[in-house]
Amino acid sequence: MDMVTQHAPDLGGNAFIGSPSRFPEYLSSLERNGFLCVPDFASPADVQVINATLHKLLRDGTGFREGARRDLVDPNDSLGSDSLTELVLPHNYAPELHQTRYFADALRLARTILGPEAEFAFDHAILKPALHGAQTPWHQDEAYQSGPEQGRRQIAVWMATSAATVENGCMRYVAGSHLGEVLAHRPYQGDERVHGLECIDAFNPDDIVYCPVEAGGIVIHSGRTLHGAGPNQTSHARLAYIVVFAAPGTVAHVPREFSWLQRPAEAASQRRRQWLMRGGVLIEFARKVRRSRQRATNGFAQHLRQALMRRIRERLGARDSSKVR
């Protein structure tokens, strides 16, 4: 099999965000392939803050007791597991992650792709420890979804907080896989104790595209794009911060029951249940309130920005037409 590496389009830093005229080019790549690579998206300052914040949360074992930290492939999922470590909703412990310029830019990008109503849906961090970080099994994000989130239009914005290479487990995609159905999955290696899913349907290995990116680069994929990442064979950890945005009101008409989701609660879900019963519900409620306040603030800021842009355009228009006269 020939390995194909995507040559990311040169977007000139954040030029993509500032020049909507180039957007159709990139959007069509996302529509055609199901993924898109944007180098240099986050500023070095934001990357440094996000990287340091996430590493600290992971080092401290944050979220383990409430089931937010888990190992995606280790069946014994304990605090000491370090095959493929995930921290779910890290902004619960570090709200500053959502106050970065990076987050605002990613939200703006999501709204350009999914429409102005798109909102933050989920975030997580995934760490592949140095030398032995496991591969991320091939999967579609939609295969994890049940209930009201099923079938929604969404994108995941995956950001490398340090360089992601073929050797340390950069993202890899099956081009065009988002155009088909949700494929058959199972818990990794058929072990029901494991949270991570793996796709068990066949796909053409020639369609695999590797997406290495420097720190601050992003790759974007849709909910149905088949993807995974190789193991970490280097002496440095590979860490990614992933934010999912979704358009409201796009749920599946006929909810599907995925057989691979019908299984006993895994260790992390059991920890979460216990934590909720011991008072965690109150903490969850407070987090929901904080999130909706943040959403309102973002909405207000967006409204102000749009009004300002309208004013500027009107002013410029008036000046141009006065020149003509």
Ligand SMILES: O=C(O)CCC(=O)C(=O)O
């Ligand atoms: O970071 C990884 O290894 C995998 C990320 C992933 O599967 C995702 O963002 O959906």
